[in-house]
Amino acid sequence: MTDAAAVSRPNVSLAQRAWAIRRNALLMGEVQGQGYIGQALGAADLLAVSYFHALTYRPNDPEWEGRDRFYLSIGHYAIALYSALIEAGVLPEGEIPTYGMDDSRMPMSGMAAYTPGMEITGGSLGHGLGIAVGAAMGLKRKGNPAFVYNLMSDGELGEGSTWEAVMSAVQWKLDNLICLVDFNDQQADGKTTDALASGPQAPQWEAFGWHAQEVDGNDLDALVSAFDTARHLKEAKPRVIICRTKMCKGVPFLEEREMAHFVRVEPEEWAKALAILDEGKPV
Numbered sequence: 001m002t003d004a005a006a007v008s009r010p011n012v013s014l015a016q017r018a019w020a021i022r023r024n025a026l027l028m029g030e031v032q033g034q035g036y037i038g039q040a041l042g043a044a045d046l047l048a049v050s051y052f053h054a055l056t057y058r059p060n061d062p063e064w065e066g067r068d069r070f071y072l073s074i075g076h077y078a079i080a081l082y083s084a085l086i087e088a089g090v091l092p093e094g095e096i097p098t099y100g101m102d103d104s105r106m107p108m109s110g111m112a113a114y115t116p117g118m119e120i121t122g123g124s125l126g127h128g129l130g131i132a133v134g135a136a137m138g139l140k141r142k143g144n145p146a147f148v149y150n151l152m153s154d155g156e157l158g159e160g161s162t163w164e165a166v167m168s169a170v171q172w173k174l175d176n177l178i179c180l181v182d183f184n185d186q187q188a189d190g191k192t193t194d195a196l197a198s199g200p201q202a203p204q205w206e207a208f209g210w211h212a213q214e215v216d217g218n219d220l221d222a223l224v225s226a227f228d229t230a231r232h233l234k235e236a237k238p239r240v241i242i243c244r245t246k247m248c249k250g251v252p253f254l255e256e257r258e259m260a261h262f263v264r265v266e267p268e269e270w271a272k273a274l275a276i277l278d279e280g281k282p283v
């Protein structure tokens, strides 16, 4: 398959895209024997809807001025974004065996400097939304109709800088900003709801002036509907979609792991995980 061909296969369903994203992530994880697999498997559905339903972009021209921007605030989720960018034909499938290696364009934490499709260098958590606010303001002032998407995590809801960005986005009426929160109820060494961010999230964002939706982030139909609502809303306010996801979704023996922030998988378990995924391949 040529890289550009990936995105131009019109008969590929979103379920098949999400499956392919999960498969790419497992193949990359296997290269290192460990990694942020739980996040990639959990966020595969929201990435499939982003890249194969919502976003406008040109796989062969990742810097095209008219593209919707997709900011990965959470640099440690890079494996998830690479997996989507490979399926989208922005990154070549052939680079999977380089994942996390010296001189690879796909390091474990995302770097904007040398990875096509990686718009910002995230990873110092709590900054993606602020950067997205600035970019959304800039695009509006230039009359560029592109959307800015910012994918952040529930752990970042505990960062003060996130809420400064939340307030300024309202102040500047950023109706071209769509924030996606991967609410997996995990933040490194414990549950997010045991730290901060307990209770329903949408009312909090609404209180600040955002249009907020809370959906099952592993339900493709619910995601499509939420993205469509966020994109077509006529109100002059920023939009957030809080996606409740399950870490390691799609590989039950990994889903059972309580602490899935950084997953170590035994060599023989990779084949088992891939076989389970292959068995469930959508037709």
Ligand SMILES: Cc1ncc(C[n+]2csc(CCOP(=O)(O)OP(=O)(O)O)c2C)c(N)n1
Residues within 6 Å of the ligand: 039, 074, 076, 123, 124, 125, 126, 153, 154, 155, 156, 184, 186, 187, 188, 260, 261
């Ligand atoms: C400013 C900052 N503080 C701390 C860290 C260390 N850190 C890396 S990932 C992470 C967990 C953050 O929560 P979340 O992204 O929800 O974790 P996950 O769902 O991936 O387990 C932390 C604290 C960081 N990268 N940046």
Ligand SMILES: [Mg+2]
Residues within 6 Å of the ligand: 153, 154, 155, 182, 183, 184, 185, 186, 187, 188, 192
């Ligand atoms: Mg989390």
